[in-house]
Amino acid sequence: MSPWPLLASGAGIGYAPKAPGTFGSFAGLMLGWALLSGGHGLLLLGVAVVTLLGLYAIGQLPHAAHDPGWIVIDEIAGQMLAMLALPHPSFIGLVLCFALFRLFDILKPGPVAWADRRDDEFGIMGDDLIAGLLAALVIWLLRLVWPL
DSSP states (O other): OOHHHHHHTTTTGGGOSSOHHHHHHHHHHHHHHHHHTTOHHHHHHHHHHHHHHHHHHHHTOOOOSSSOTTOOHHHHHHHHHHGGGOSSOOHHHHHHHHHHHHHHHHHOOHHHHHHHTOOSHHHHHHHHHHHHHHHHHHHHHHHHHSOO
């Protein structure tokens, strides 16, 4: 069996019978928490590695559906990207990152929808990375008035 579906599904998390994207985001939150505990450089490296692996793995898949639900490596990368705006892992910060990332991933405002319309690995990964960037931006703006 090819390793690419296993990698794209977040080690099988994407095969959850309900809400695979939410489960993938939670996996990204847990991985991001562990990496952020080691510093922002480690988290940034993790985002880069997951993103590159995701792009390659998705590119190896013969998928006919547009962004199939079982592919969750994109949610993992996007969720981790959102966490780069946190000064350190905190309960409220993690909850906000998770909620904002899921909100932007589900509602797909502006540039998220633009990326989502692509039918290739860049669209599948891109919409979640942009959602992660938007969540990070909101977290960064919140930090200007409210310490996390």
